[in-house]
Amino acid sequence: xxxxxxxxxxxxxxxxxxxxxxxxxxxxxxxxxxxxxxxxxxxxxxxxxxxxxxxxxxxxxxxxxxxxxxxxxxxxxxxxxxxxxxxxxxxxxxxxxxxxxxxxxxxxxxxxxxxxxxxxxxxxxxxxxxxxxxxxxxxxxxxxxxxxxxxxxxxxxxxxxxxxxxxxxxxxxxxxxxxxxxxxxxxxxxxxxxxxxxxxxxxxxxxxxxxxxxxxxxxxxxxxxxxxxxxxxxxxxxxxxxxxxxxxxxxxxxxxxxxxxxxxxxxxxxxxxxxxxxxxxxxxxxxxxxxxxxxxxxxxxxxxxxxxxxxxxxxxxxxxxxxxxxxxxxxxxxxxxxxxxxxxxxxxxxxxxxxxxxxxxxxxxxxxxxxxxxxxxxxxxxxxxxxxxxxxxxxxxxxxxxxxxxxxxxxxxxxxxxxxxxxxxxxxxxxxxxxxxxxxxxxxxxxxxxxxxxxxxxxxxxxxxxxxxxxxxxxxxxxxxxxxxxxxxxxxxxxxxxxxxxxxxxxxxxxxxxxxxxxxxxxxxxxxxxxxxxxxxxxxxxxxxxxxxxxxxxxxxxxxxxxxxxxxxxxxxxxxxxxxxxxxxxxxxxxxxxxxxxxxxxxxxxxxxxxxx
Numbered sequence: 001x002x003x004x005x006x007x008x009x010x011x012x013x014x015x016x017x018x019x020x021x022x023x024x025x026x027x028x029x030x031x032x033x034x035x036x037x038x039x040x041x042x043x044x045x046x047x048x049x050x051x052x053x054x055x056x057x058x059x060x061x062x063x064x065x066x067x068x069x070x071x072x073x074x075x076x077x078x079x080x081x082x083x084x085x086x087x088x089x090x091x092x093x094x095x096x097x098x099x100x101x102x103x104x105x106x107x108x109x110x111x112x113x114x115x116x117x118x119x120x121x122x123x124x125x126x127x128x129x130x131x132x133x134x135x136x137x138x139x140x141x142x143x144x145x146x147x148x149x150x151x152x153x154x155x156x157x158x159x160x161x162x163x164x165x166x167x168x169x170x171x172x173x174x175x176x177x178x179x180x181x182x183x184x185x186x187x188x189x190x191x192x193x194x195x196x197x198x199x200x201x202x203x204x205x206x207x208x209x210x211x212x213x214x215x216x217x218x219x220x221x222x223x224x225x226x227x228x229x230x231x232x233x234x235x236x237x238x239x240x241x242x243x244x245x246x247x248x249x250x251x252x253x254x255x256x257x258x259x260x261x262x263x264x265x266x267x268x269x270x271x272x273x274x275x276x277x278x279x280x281x282x283x284x285x286x287x288x289x290x291x292x293x294x295x296x297x298x299x300x301x302x303x304x305x306x307x308x309x310x311x312x313x314x315x316x317x318x319x320x321x322x323x324x325x326x327x328x329x330x331x332x333x334x335x336x337x338x339x340x341x342x343x344x345x346x347x348x349x350x351x352x353x354x355x356x357x358x359x360x361x362x363x364x365x366x367x368x369x370x371x372x373x374x375x376x377x378x379x380x381x382x383x384x385x386x387x388x389x390x391x392x393x394x395x396x397x398x399x400x401x402x403x404x405x406x407x408x409x410x411x412x413x414x415x416x417x418x419x420x421x422x423x424x425x426x427x428x429x430x431x432x433x434x435x436x437x438x439x440x441x442x443x444x445x446x447x448x449x450x451x452x453x454x455x456x457x458x459x460x461x462x463x464x465x466x467x468x469x470x471x472x473x474x475x476x477x478x479x480x481x482x483x484x485x486x487x488x489x490x491x492x493x494x495x496x497x498x499x500x501x502x503x504x505x506x507x508x509x510x511x512x513x514x515x516x517x518x519x520x521x522x523x524x525x526x527x528x529x530x531x532x533x534x535x536x537x538x539x540x541x542x543x544x545x546x547x548x549x550x551x552x553x554x555x556x557x558x559x560x561x562x563x564x565x566x567x568x569x570x571x572x573x574x575x576x577x578x579x580x581x582x583x584x585x586x587x588x589x590x591x592x593x594x595x596x597x598x599x600x601x602x603x604x605x606x607x608x609x610x611x612x613x
Contacts, residue, residue: 049225051192051588058582063592065184070129070352070548071170074400082171085210102217102235107266109274110199110232110240112161116562118243119157123555124165124286124325125205126349127182132550133350134185135576135599138591140555141190141228147571149603156557156569160198161240162229163250166205166286166325168220170351173211178219181350187227188592200229203250204236205286205325228589237263239270244564246612247281247317251307259306267311277316280612282558282566283307287326320612321566323556328354329381330554330570330604333363333374341365342610343374344568348554352547355390355540357383378605380572381552393531393543397523400546407522408515411485415514417443418489429493434486454478464538473538477529484521488514551575554604565611570604 055062072078112118121140126133139145140162147154169177190198202220204213213236220231232238233250240248249270252263275281285304308319321342328347335341343365347354356379364371381389397404418437438447458481459474492513496506530543553576557569577595586592 049192049197054584055592056584066180067130068180070550072400073545074403076402076406078171085172105234107235109270113241113243115243118560119159120161120558121159121555122163122165122323122346123349125167125328125347125351127169128351129550130185131578132553132576133181134189135573136349136553136555137186137189139599139601147601147603154603162198162200163284164202165284165323166203167207168202170207173208173215175215178215183226190228192589193228194589198229199232200226201233201238201250203284203286204252209254243560245279246560246566247279249281250284253285271311271315275315275317279317281312281317281319282321283319284323287324320610328352329356331359331379332377334377336373336375340612346556352545353549353552355386355544356381357386358537358540380554380604390534392547394527396527396546397520404519404523408519411488411514411518412511415511417441417447428497429490434489451482454482473533481525484525488518488521492517565609568608572602572604
């Protein structure tokens with residue numbers, strides 16, 4: 001690397017670190033500092049990775065990270081924080097693209113084509129709760145993994161390359177979230193390796209972009225150690241030459257908006273200088289997580305089509321396997337006519353589960369001459385299991401207590417605005433009394449405006465539908481929520497007045513009932529809406545995300561054999577570990593935590609052989 005390039009890389013690193021400077025609780029900060037020290041020590045050691053000291057206890061100061069539960073997506077504080085970061089990232093991403101800074105750093109093409117065969121792994125959507133993320137990391141770290149396949153055992157090896165396919169940390173990519181939800185669990189699963197170390201490559205997803213890609217660049221593009229894995233890429237995209245004329249390409253589509261000029265130039269150069277006719281390409285891309293077909297997803301498909309038609313096809317090579325993240329399930333589509341190309345969605349690395357029962361039987365993708373038709377071959381979980389999990393949405397209140405508290409608080413404030421039960425504590429209210437209270441209230445205009453905004457918000461929430469269907473779904477949902485508010489006021493008033501208490505206790509009981517019953521009714525109303533609309537084919541993301549389902553995780557293991565055939569081994573994990581035993585006296589390279597029982601794995605489907613020609 002030239003002196004100018006080194007200077008530029010240092011500048012980019014400073015920008016990335018500056019963007020990452022956020023403060024959290026003391027335990028998290030102490031953990032992050034401990035991690036940075038160990039990373040710095042390992043980086044100075046070069047290729048000979050120093051095994052870190054094993055922790056003597058589960059304290060964050062010993063581990064270097066905090067074991068976090070799964071993200072509570074309907075926690076009001078979480079929703080506001082994430083929404084703010086999404087808005088800011090969208091604004092600043094339109095004017096300051098981190099990939100333009102990366103372009104000042106010298107890029108390279110990794111050559112791993114030596115040897116007769118090669119194993120590599122693909123995992124995505126991983127940095128969420130400790131149990132699910134560490135279970136997957138623990139299995140990825142094992143030197144050998146024996147998989148059950150219809151009663152017989154299939155033996156696989158740890159990948160020489162680990163590809164993280166997007167959304168490495170949830171919900172937002174702060175320094176502490178990366179450390180606690182991803183780097184810490186993976187370091188604990190594989191502290192170090194004696195001999196040849198596996199390498200790590202990463203593709204950024206939408207959640208990695210919420211800070212403008214600053215922390216992603218600092219973590220994955222600086223040649224650092226993450227446990228026994230060594231990061232190798234210099235930019236947020238990469239190309240790796242594999243044995244037997246196979247290639248592994250990782251594309252960064254930002255939020256699906258566009259491919260930057262520097263990235264296009266990089267892949268143009270790789271294609272024109274290194275790729276030969278007949279070469280076969282595995283293409284990794286992180287897609288939008290939004291349910292339904294968003295404009296950004298359409299743009300990202302257009303970008304991939306451009307890469308294929310303008311960059312790859314002129315060389316005589318072809319993409320034969322698409323590895324896509326964004327949806328937290330496994331699904332494989334196979335080209336109908338020739339059966340050469342395969343499209344795999346794999347996002348089971350640790351995040352909540354997405355449903356599979358609404359996946360279409362067929363999909364269209366660009367072909368060499370026209371649109372190619374693909375048929376669905378396998379899903380995990382199965383459609384029946386996915387459909388059975390839908391009923392858990394009725395458990396929304398206990399799963400999301402802060403949301404219930406918000407609904408209850410709002411209804412208490414509405415009772416104060418209406419002056420209900422405050423003047424006559426012994427009077428049982430009726431529907432007419434509520435209507436009169438609305439118009440008699442000094443805040444009548446504000447109350448009516450809130451009702452209109454509620455209906456508008458519910459129409460906006462039904463974003464997967466369109467036209468009259470969207471308006472109808474939103475209007476029905478909003479009307480039911482407003483009706484439940486009125487019902488809670490009336491029921492609480494009658495229960496409080498029936499107790500014949502003095503004024504102050506009666507008002508306290510009334511408001512307490514409004515808070516409890518209002519919180520319960522609000523979340524159950526949301527449950528009913530999500531359950532009904534999911535039965536109609538809508539709201540797969542919103543109905544399953546609040547359940548933060550930890551089980552049914554997976555990753556994909558791939559093997560290029562001596563015969564040049566690429567074989568896929570989709571590894572399913574029906575139940576993740578939940579009880580872990582710290583092993584302070586283990587070997588330096590041994591995992592820090594062991595499960596109380598064996599981690600059961602199996603092949604989701606028969607090994608898939610891809611010749612590519």
